[in-house]
Amino acid sequence: MPPRPGDRPRLPRPQGKLSTAVLSALSSPSTPTPLSPFPHSPLPSLRTPGPDPLLAPTGAEIQQADPYGADLQLALYVLYELHYQGFDGVDDDREWDPALLAVRRALEEVFLRALRADVPSVGAAEALDGLLVEPVADDGTSVSHHLLRAGRLWQLREYAALRSLYHLKEADPHAWVIPRLRGRAKAGMVAVEFDEFGAGRAEDIHAQLFADLMADLGLETAYGHYLDLAPAEALATVTLMSLFGLHRSLRGALVGHFATVEVTSSPAARRLADAMRRTGAGPAAERFYDEHVEADAVHEQVVRREVVDGLLTDEPGLEPDVAFGIAATVHLEDRLAAHLLDAWRHDRTALRTPLAVTGER
Amino acid sequence: MLVEGPVEVVCDDGSVAVSDRFVVALCTCRRSHCYPWCDTSHRRRARPTPAPEEDAP
Known part of the structure; x- marks a missing residue:
């Protein structure tokens, strides 16, 4: 059943x-x-x-x-x-x-x-500055650029199915860091997480917005439903967050991970929202990414100014860990992007087995 | 520009935009696609080099 x-x-x-x-x-x-x-x-x-x-x-x-x-x-x-x-x-x-x-x-x-x-050793500030620069045009390595320009509905469905491993528990892995932070870092982190969790409204929890997106795309919205279909590259992006979230010793890396997600999200979300509009995916599919354009433009600033700066003021020795968290996140996202783009450019499924056309497996 | 929410912003055309987010980022460069809110369109842009992937909100 x-x-x-x-x-x-x-x-x-x-x-x-x-x-x-x-x-x-x-x-x-x-x-x-x-x-x-x-x-x-x-x-x-x-x-x-x-x-x-x-x-x-x-x-x-x-x-x-x-x-x-x-x-x-x-x-x-x-x-x-x-x-x-x-x-x-x-x-x-x-x-x-x-x-x-x-x-x-x-x-x-x-x-x-x-x-x-496998990840380069770069300072946290330098790594974050690098993330704040947008490419002028599609450089051929970006999934969101591909989906905006040429993405087909089946590719958007595959993307949503594999991202559901995270988005159906969006912000959960990061909540574990809260008791390990103090002062500005803690206050900033909780403020952003409050927004992620719907600011007191269950229907606005980002994981719920993603379930609504999945329903628009004809996907099964149950938590963990697509685990069997997820390629290794997609699993690794999620195990990384759990690894960082569950270890107090990796709190700096968790903050680096969170900063990377929030800083890079807004421009990518705009492209994905437009891709959803272009393919007629549906209003909830558009809303999820539209919400992230606006929300993450705010979250990015709060995370850099309060969470990262607050943590490194409180615990300067964690700077290499923050940098590692940023670099590891970029490394695994790059591997996932390479896998997805290679499969889709060859008109192949990027999942372990393709989705059923109707959305029901 | 960051402002503590909730806010009501009266735009040049008289329309009112409302946000009850805890902090809102107002666009001051006029390049935003969701004006008056910031969408990070102000960011510096560079010629494609091996760039990090940025796809996970």
Whole structure:
């Protein structure tokens, strides 16, 4: 039976050995996790009842995995999702299962190490200044320029389906940073998040505006519905936010990530709003991006002046972390853009499997 | 220009624009496509170089 809005999403299909191990552990009937004795091994086995205990991935297997590949990214995505809405049939308490947390930690280390090796080392101020310059014309690397100029309705639907992994929990990963901030940074962050969460009006929560957009495009609006269709490049953009949001030690990177999103959003949203108008996607589809043009022109200023500047005044030592958060976000968005544009220019689906034409899978 | 909201802005043609956002960004360069609100059209523009992707509101 397809999930109804409000239901928990189903567990996705595995994409390899790591995600198979994690998903098998989660789909087994939940057993109380003994907190004592605490597992001594660095990677305690993922317990399953029955005669054949499932083997946890070894540390070596995790170390050798592709840090950006679908298998590792899906395993990480699923483990993070336990901190958001969870999954149908998975006990809420698995969020704090020490065995799962140990595996998550090992996956995170591989992902973080790759990011630190692959992103340029630039100062936070310089990185933000770079984001504030708009290209005069389409340079061939921008998804929003492509969709504005040549995007077809099926491409807008694919874009919405894969972005729904984030937009249906828009601003949630960033809320985790609030208790880790103080003063101006905290006040600015909460003000922007208040706007993201509808400023007291449930119908204006940005995640709800995105669900309305999806309905205009004939897509299923249930949370997590399109997880199985998402390519690795799309998963990575979302696991990044959860990684930064869940670790207090990465609060600087989370702020850098948030600043990148808010600074780059407004011009891209204008192109996407116009793309929705050009293709006749519908009024809610236009509204989501129109709202982001105006809102993020404000958020960008508040984030730079209050959140970033407030944090770096309070904790100057976090400057490299803020810069890393910016660079890592740009790096993963670039990889996603390259994947999308390559697929669409060859008239291929950018998803793992194409959407059904009617919008119903 | 940032102004604390909510605001009512009376435009040159007499029309009134209303926003109840906590802070509003008013356009002062007249290039905005959603005047009187800022849409970041004031930003410096550069010839295409390998530019960062910017697609996630």
